[in-house]
Amino acid sequence: MEEMKKGLEGVVALDTKISYIDGIQGILMYRGVKIEDLVDLPYDAVSYLLINGKIPNESELSEYSQELKDNRIINGKQIDVLKEFDFGVEALDGLRTAISCTAHFDLENNHHSPDANKNKTIKLVAKFPTIVAALHRASFDKEPIEPKDDLSHGANFLYMLTGKIPTDLEAEAMEKDLILSAEHELNPSTFSLRIAASTLSDLYSAVICGLCTLKGPLHGGARKGVMDMLDEVGNIENARPYVLNKLERKEKIMGFGHRVYKTYDPRARIYKDVARRLSIENGDTSWFDLAEELENILYHEFVEIRGKPIYPNVDFYSAVVYKYLNIPAELATSIFAMGRVSGWIAHCMEQYADNRVIRPRAHFV
CATH class of the missing domain: 1.10.230.10 (Cytochrome P450-Terp, domain 2)
Structure with missing residues (x-):
């Protein structure tokens, strides 16, 4: 009888170029770069690194950041849906439903070409902060605040949340938070997302699978x-x-x-x-x-x-x-997802590029 590892502890499931962890030495790397060397970069640069496999040069970063800024806004129909949510629940429930709703407005949702997946990538990374901030404001019957193009990914989120421009240190803290949350090898949400991707499900569906797993109190919660x-x-x-x-x-x-x-x-x-x-x-x-x-x-x-x-x-x-940062506890898991979405997308792309459906066996007792 083959040995069963409860919780798959210690089981190596796949090869990856995205991140490396040494749990004994306390080392974490994204794409071969130590996390300590990445936290002073903009989140956009780290997001680009995870998804594209390299730290962007100045021109590449400028283009990527502009694409994100151009796609931050969510439309009025999406906002109307957010206002209908039950705000007595954990905010991640609302985010999960909002991302599913976003997929319905994307005409490329079920297109799997590299260009379509690139477009979906930009929309997901760009809209996550806008949706989380809008969800929070809607819970207090407040209108969402439109994003500002002259603010970083993290600073813009804090602005959309409160209506106040954050201090330099607050903006830095939010950027670092998103970077530190962005990727962590085969954690439960990433593994569940790769299972979904291995069936050749679309990018939105895979990310929603990650959100559902992240919610648990033994993971993102x-x-x-x-x-x-x-x-x-x-x-x-x-x-x-x-x-x-x-x-x-x-x-x-x-x-x-x-x-x-x-x-x-x-x-x-x-x-x-x-x-x-x-x-x-x-x-x-x-x-x-x-x-x-x-x-x-x-x-x-x-x-x-x-x-x-x-x-x-x-x-x-x-x-x-x-x-x-005066962030309410009920938003904590959703903000974790704001950073993690870049790592999730990187894993989806890696799965799509060399796919075999993930289908382990169980030992019947």
Whole structure:
């Protein structure tokens, strides 16, 4: 009998040129470039890198950015659909339905030529932030704010969300967030999306499959879980009792531990620095101080006492960044998807280029 790996842990399913992870050394690369060398680039450049396989030169980046700007706007019929959603649900439900709706307005939806897929790629990357911001505003019975062409991908999203031009640091934080969320090998949403693509389903359908998988609290929904946890703990004085109570009950502490990383998640280090800088600019370090205290307590409990390599993952300090950007917790997973869509599209294109339908077997018991 062939060995069954629960959760497919440790199973290598395919070859990829898109990203590389070393979970022991704490290394993450997009297309062979370390994440630490990418976070100071514009999100558009990293999006281009993932989808096209190279860092764009000045002319290529300018053309790609302009194409995104030209496709940011969503039409009135789409906005009318957004207004009909039940806003008592997690925002990702609305985003999922909105992307499905967007597919209906795309005449190339079921065309699979390289040109058609390129056009769909631009529309998806460009419209995700507009849809998320419009969904949030519609939940408060407010009209959407049209995008501004002179703002970066991240800064424009914050502007459409609030109507205020973000500070330079806020814009930088949002760009870095989208970059750090953009790609992470065969995570659950990417794998589910590649399964959909392997059936030769269209790009929109594959991305919707990724969205449905991302929603789960053990994947993209974990970021919202950390934000809720920070609210629950409230202040530093409550941190230790909270942690010890969780450990005694053998309950999961959101934002710690990772299936792949057995050391500090390299994305978490970058988020931590951004969160610290935002806390200083805001003149209120309370959220950052609370998070750092939780990290110190958990390091002592997990690493020093139990000898378990459990460290902050990507969701922990990103939640703190969202706190300082005044992003509501219910938007956290949808904003994760805004960054991840570039990586998802890259994986779809890679699957289409060398396809075999993904169809594993099960062991009957």
